[in-house]
Amino acid sequence: MNTMNSTKNILSIAGSDPSGGAGIQADLKSIAAGGGYGMAAISALTAQNTRGVRAVHVPPAGFLTEQLRAISEDIAIDAIKIGMLANAQVIDELGTWLAQVRGAAGTAVPAVVLDPVMVATSGDSLLDAAADAALRRLFVHADVITPNIPELAVLARGPEATDWDSAVSQARMLAAEYDVLVLAKGGHLATQRCRDALIDAGGVLLEVESERHATGNTHGTGCSLSAALATYYARTGNWGTALRRAKDWLSDAISRADELSVGSGHGPVNHFAALWDGVRPAQAGDPLAQWWERIAPIRAGIDELGFIRALKDGSLAREDFEDYLGQDALYLRTYARAMSRAAELAPDTASQRFWAASASGCLEEELKLHRGRLDERVPEPSATTTAYLNHLLAAGDDYAVLAAALLPCFWIYQDTGTRLAAANHDHHPYADWLATYSSPEFDAATAAAIDLVAGVHAGADARTRAAMWRAFEDSSVHELAFFAQTAADAPKAAAGFRRASGHRVPDAAGHGEPVAAR
Numbered sequence: 359m360n361t362m363n364s365t366k367n368i369l370s371i372a373g374s375d376p377s378g379g380a381g382i383q384a385d386l387k388s389i390a391a392g393g394g395y396g397m398a399a400i401s402a403l404t405a406q407n408t409r410g411v412r413a414v415h416v417p418p419a420g421f422l423t424e425q426l427r428a429i430s431e432d433i434a435i436d437a438i439k440i441g442m443l444a445n446a447q448v449i450d451e452l453g454t455w456l457a458q459v460r461g462a463a464g465t466a467v468p469a470v471v472l473d474p475v476m477v478a479t480s481g482d483s484l485l486d487a488a489a490d491a492a493l494r495r496l497f498v499h500a501d502v503i504t505p506n507i508p509e510l511a512v513l514a515r516g517p518e519a520t521d522w523d524s525a526v527s528q529a530r531m532l533a534a535e536y537d538v539l540v541l542a543k544g545g546h547l548a549t550q551r552c553r554d555a556l557i558d559a560g561g562v563l564l565e566v567e568s569e570r571h572a573t574g575n576t577h578g579t580g581c582s583l584s585a586a587l588a589t590y591y592a593r594t595g596n597w598g599t600a601l602r603r604a605k606d607w608l609s610d611a612i613s614r615a616d617e618l619s620v621g622s623g624h625g626p627v628n629h630f631a632a633l634w635d636g637v638r639p640a641q642a643g644d645p646l647a648q649w650w651e652r653i654a655p656i657r658a659g660i661d662e663l664g665f666i667r668a669l670k671d672g673s674l675a676r677e678d679f680e681d682y683l684g685q686d687a688l689y690l691r692t693y694a695r696a697m698s699r700a701a702e703l704a705p706d707t708a709s710q711r712f713w714a715a716s717a718s719g720c721l722e723e724e725l726k727l728h729r730g731r732l733d734e735r736v737p738e739p740s741a742t743t744t745a746y747l748n749h750l751l752a753a754g755d756d757y758a759v760l761a762a763a764l765l766p767c768f769w770i771y772q773d774t775g776t777r778l779a780a781a782n783h784d785h786h787p788y789a790d791w792l793a794t795y796s797s798p799e800f801d802a803a804t805a806a807a808i809d810l811v812a813g814v815h816a817g818a819d820a821r822t823r824a825a826m827w828r829a830f831e832d833s834s835v836h837e838l839a840f841f842a843q844t845a846a847d848a849p850k851a852a853a854g855f856r857r858a859s860g861h862r863v864p865d866a867a868g869h870g871e872p873v874a875a876r
Contacts, residue, residue, distance in 0.1 A: 366592035367433055368394040369468075370585060371426070371452065372441025373402035373414075373475075379626030380578030385439055385585040387629035391607060392589035393647070397433065399425040401452075402444045408577060408621030416444040419451040426455045435459070435468045437592035439585045440500070442475040445485075449492035456499040469591050472500040473584035476509045497536040502556070502597065504584045505532075507546035522553055526562060534559035539597065541587070545579065552609075556601055563776070564598040564801050568609040575615035575625035582627060583608050593647055595657070596773050602805050646812050649827060650769070653834045660774055660838050670778055672786050679788065682844045684737035689840070692747040694720035696764060703757035709810055716803065742843040746836040753829060758814045762826035765811050766833040772804040774841075 370385035378384070382398045389396035401422055405413040429435065438456075443449045460467045474493060476485050485493065494513075497503060503513075507525060511518040514528035522544055529542035537559070544553040544567075555565040586607055590600035614631035660666060665682070668674035694717040701713035739747075753760035778792055786792060815823055 366394045366436040366589065367397060368437050368439065368585070368589050368592060369397045369399065369429060369435050370439045370441065371399045371401055371422075371443075372439070372473075372581065373404055373444070374400050375404060375406055375578070377407045377621065377626075379408065379620065380581045381441060384578035384581040384626065384629070385441065388582040388585035389439075389589045391611075391629050391633070392586050392604070393593060394436075394589040397429055397435075399429065401448055402442055408623035408625050410623070414444065416448065419445075419447040422448055423451050423455055426452070430455075430459055437469040437471070437588040439588040440470065440472045440496075441581055441584070443493065443496075444489070446488040446492040449489060449496055453492075453496050453499060456496075460499060469502075469588060470500045471502045471504060471584050471588040471591075472496065473504045473580055474509050474513065475580075476505070476512055494536070497538050500538055502539040502541055502587065503532070503536075504541040504543065504580065504587065506543055506580055510540075510542065520547070522547060522549070526555060526557060529555070529557040530559065530561060533557050539563070541584075541601070543580070543583070545576075554601065554605060556597055563779070564601060566602055566605045568605055569613075571609070571613045571615075573612060573615050575618065575620075575627065576612060577624040577626050579608065579612065579627060582611070582629065594650060595654070596776060598772070598776055598801055599805075602801075645815050645823070646808055649830055653766075653831065656834045656838050657770065657773065660770065660841050661777070663838075663842055665841055665844050666774065666778070669788065669792075672788065674788070676787075678844045681737070682841075685740055685743045685840070685843065688737065688739045689743050689747065690720045690723055693750065693764075693767060694718075696747075696750040696753070696760065700757065700760050700764060703755065703760065705757070712803075712806055712810060716807075719803075740843055742836075742839050746833075746840055749829075749832055749836055756822075756825070758818050758822050759825050759829045761811050761814055763829035763833045765807055765830055766837050768800075768804045768807040770834060770837045772800060775800075 368389045370382055370389070372385055373381045375381035375383050378387075381404070382400055386396040386398060399422060400417070403415040403417070404411055440452070443452065456470070460470075476490070476493070490512075505513055507519055510525060510528050510532070514532050516528060519525040519528055525542045525544060525547070529540040532538075533540045540557045542555045542557055547553075550570060551567045552570050553565060553567040556563045583604055586604035587597075587600050590603045591597055594600055594603070608627065611627040611629055611631060614628035615625060617631065618625060618628050620626055665674065665678065669679070697713045697717035697720065701710045701717065704710040704713055750760070750763055753763050811826075815826060818826065
């Protein structure tokens with residue numbers, strides 16, 4: 359993965375649409391709108407416009423391989439979006455290249471989003487039996503597949519879903535069969551709102567919905583959504599966050615589609631509507647996205663902790679788990695106080711309600727931890743817990759800084775929890791607790807917290823913005839230290855990480871001392 363620059367390199371492998379609404383052309387627009395650098399390897403050439411496809415030319419499969427090798431031998435690829443693949447030979451050539459790229463020693467594995475283009479608008483199949491079988495073999499190289507309702511039915515070997523529950527059921531079967539995440543898309547269903555959901559073998563991981571816009575200009579929405587999903591995942595490292603951002607962007611692009619005048623048939627979505635308003639579409643959330651990217655070493659440090667690895671695979675000792683829960687219960691009490699203070703300081707009713715409801719939820723969770731697993735035992739707060747809480751309380755009466763300091767507990771907890779929840783199973787020793795990590799409600803609260811802080815940041819002056827970043831960064835370091843404190847080898851590893859990364863190391867009083875990178 360590209361770690362030297364915050365701009366991620368996204369490769370689209372798909373067919374060309376000379377009218378610009380779908381295929382490679384739509385992918386490149388979507389990638390750019392999402393803040394990525396787009397690259398393209400063309401698998402097929404089409405002659406089409408807004409009224410339909412007239413002809414398709416498929417270059418020799420070996421030429422696709424030459425394109426892919428030319429890119430991968432020179433450029434770090436952070437994510438790959440795969441679209442139209444016309445025949446079995448092309449698909450198998452691509453599979454061979456993907457196996458090499460994703461299996462290369464010493465290189466980061468690019469994320470892969472596969473949009474299985476299998477069914478024409480007319481309902482006719484676009485792939486013969488050999489190509490269908492080859493495409494299914496390709497799923498082993500994908501992280502997420504994004505079929506529409508007709509394509510989902512073909513892949514699930516069943517009738518086309520006519521309601522959301524049926525679509526979710528087919529997606530779950532597909533996820534289980536191929537061990538892949540499936541994005542179920544409800545755009546083809548006759549519903550008032552459009553629902554999309556990330557689904558694995560266990561069920562729905564995250565569901566989002568948007569308004570259904572009254573427009574016939576939706577050409578290329580599948581291509582655009584999958585390309586945006588790959589881009590936002592490369593930027594955030596979280597499929598849930600990527601889906602929410604991609605969905606929000608696409609909904610806006612569809613709502614503004616009629617502002618364009620392209621052809622007399624089904625026109626394209628308005629990929630750059632926000633840019634043409636004078637605001638880059640990625641920039642509404644860009645400052646916080648940059649924050650998130652700047653703490654990537656901290657997030658990686660959390661994932662590498664012995665405590666997190668042992669919690670994920672179920673080997674964590676019971677006493678270590680209960681030590682963590684005890685400190686977490688203590689933390690939640692004061693975290694609730696800090697959010698109550700944010701509710702008092704918040705400048706509008708919506709923000710006041712959010713912080714107040716979050717504070718109440720914290721206290722309920724603290725009671726659940728004590729009465730459910732700790733039997734009312736109240737441990738002494740550790741120096742690590744005390745330092746984190748002092749840091750939050752130190753924000754005092756500065757609402758902007760306090761909101762920024764509170765955000766990492768939402769965002770990092772949700773990000774880490776998504777991966778922990780994905781490892782859950784019925785016989786996991788902490789199955790009931792891990793299930794709380796996979797909560798649509800907490801996902802929604804995290805998204806709301808991000809949007810709220812982004813709004814505060816947008817209205818702040820330069821000095822306040824700098825203070826907000828420092829508060830966010832320090833809280834992120836505290837999050838790593840908090841997770842690290844129960845594993846025997848983790849405190850040393852965490853301290854070494856902080857020294858090596860150059861991040862500020864808050865002391866027990868909550869004050870950050872700058873540490874030089876080695």
